[in-house]
Amino acid sequence: xxxxxxxxxxxxxxxxxxxxxxxxxxxxxxxxxxxxxxxxxxxxxxxxxxxxxxxxxxxxxxxxxxxxxxxxxxxxxxxxxxxxxxxxxxxxxxxxxxxxxxxxxxxxxxxxxxxxxxxxxxxxxxxxxxxxxxxxxxxxxxxxxxxxxxxxxxxxxxxxxxxxxxxxxxxxxxxxxxxxxxxxxxxxxxxxxxx
Ligand code: ATP
Ligand code: MG
Numbered sequence: 001x002x003x004x005x006x007x008x009x010x011x012x013x014x015x016x017x018x019x020x021x022x023x024x025x026x027x028x029x030x031x032x033x034x035x036x037x038x039x040x041x042x043x044x045x046x047x048x049x050x051x052x053x054x055x056x057x058x059x060x061x062x063x064x065x066x067x068x069x070x071x072x073x074x075x076x077x078x079x080x081x082x083x084x085x086x087x088x089x090x091x092x093x094x095x096x097x098x099x100x101x102x103x104x105x106x107x108x109x110x111x112x113x114x115x116x117x118x119x120x121x122x123x124x125x126x127x128x129x130x131x132x133x134x135x136x137x138x139x140x141x142x143x144x145x146x147x148x149x150x151x152x153x154x155x156x157x158x159x160x161x162x163x164x165x166x167x168x169x170x171x172x173x174x175x176x177x178x179x180x181x182x183x184x185x186x187x188x189x190x191x192x193x194x195x
Contacts, residue, residue, distance in 0.1 A: 001098040002031045002070070002082055004154065005050045007179060008057045009171045011100075011152040015125045018147040019098050020063055023123070027063055028098070029086065030054050033077040034070045045184055047071040056174040080112040083119035095120040101130035104142070108135065117141035161185035 001016050008030070016028045032050045044050075051071055058064035069085040070077045079097070086095060097120040099107070104124040107113060116122070122142040126132045128151040134142050157167050162185050168176055179185065 001028060002033060002077075002079060004044060005030065005032045005054045006045050006154050007050070007157055007167075007171050007175050007184070008054045009150075009152045009154060009157055009175075010169075011127070011150040013057060013172070014150055015100065015127075015147045016064065016098060017061070019096070019123055019125065019145060022145060023096060025063070025096065026093075027065055029065050029067045030058055031067045031070050031082055031086075034073055035076045049178075049182055049184060053171075053175050053178050056178055057172045059174075078111040080110070080115050080119070083116065087119060096123055097121070098123045098125060100125055100127040101132040102127055105130070105133070105135060107137065158185040162187065 001012070003012060005012065012030075016030070019025065020028050032047065032054050033044075034047055035044075048071070051066065051068065054066045058066055067086065069089075070082055073081060073085070083095060083097065087093075097116075099122060101124060104122070107116070107122070110116065117138050122137065124132055124134070124142055124144045125147045126145070126149065128149045132144050132146075134144060152170050157170055160167050160170075161179060167179070171179075
């Protein structure tokens, strides 16, 4: 499951858990993006902070892990590189790529979109506010899965922190504490959405 995870929240974790159970996956690997090419409009928090928050959030689940593949690769993050790196590190694994309805809608605009479907089976999950649709992606390359609806976004979490509003129970406790400790999102521009 790729994402900016700025910060990781319970919407990500519920989606990952649901897909893990539904497809009986051995492992769900969270892959925080390096330099996100589609998020040019706002400053993204340092990769190391996003990586550590994702580690904190997933530490208690034996089936969850976090990969540094994207943050350790120079340059902007492209999912085709992510999948090729994961394939190289796990040559015998069958790969699935979990993505929310909003990100799935953009998939055809991703670099080397036609290659992606040979590298992994895509799983689109429901997300409040977006319509889940297979966008005529190649036959058999995408599964659509309904997951418990959590209307949480990282954008809203960042805005809440900037306004002094609580993010308890939207993100794991350790992530609330990490945000405070590192003083993340304190003086950002409200409503600076990124997709
Ligand atoms: P931002 O508001 O900064 O874009 P985000 O909440 O969309 O943050 P991302 O890191 O962009 O989080 O998302 C990573 C992946 O998780 C994407 O595929 C996204 O669609 C999915 N996702 C994010 N939030 C949810 C949610 N509440 N329910 C289901 N899927 C989600
Ligand atoms: Mg997003």
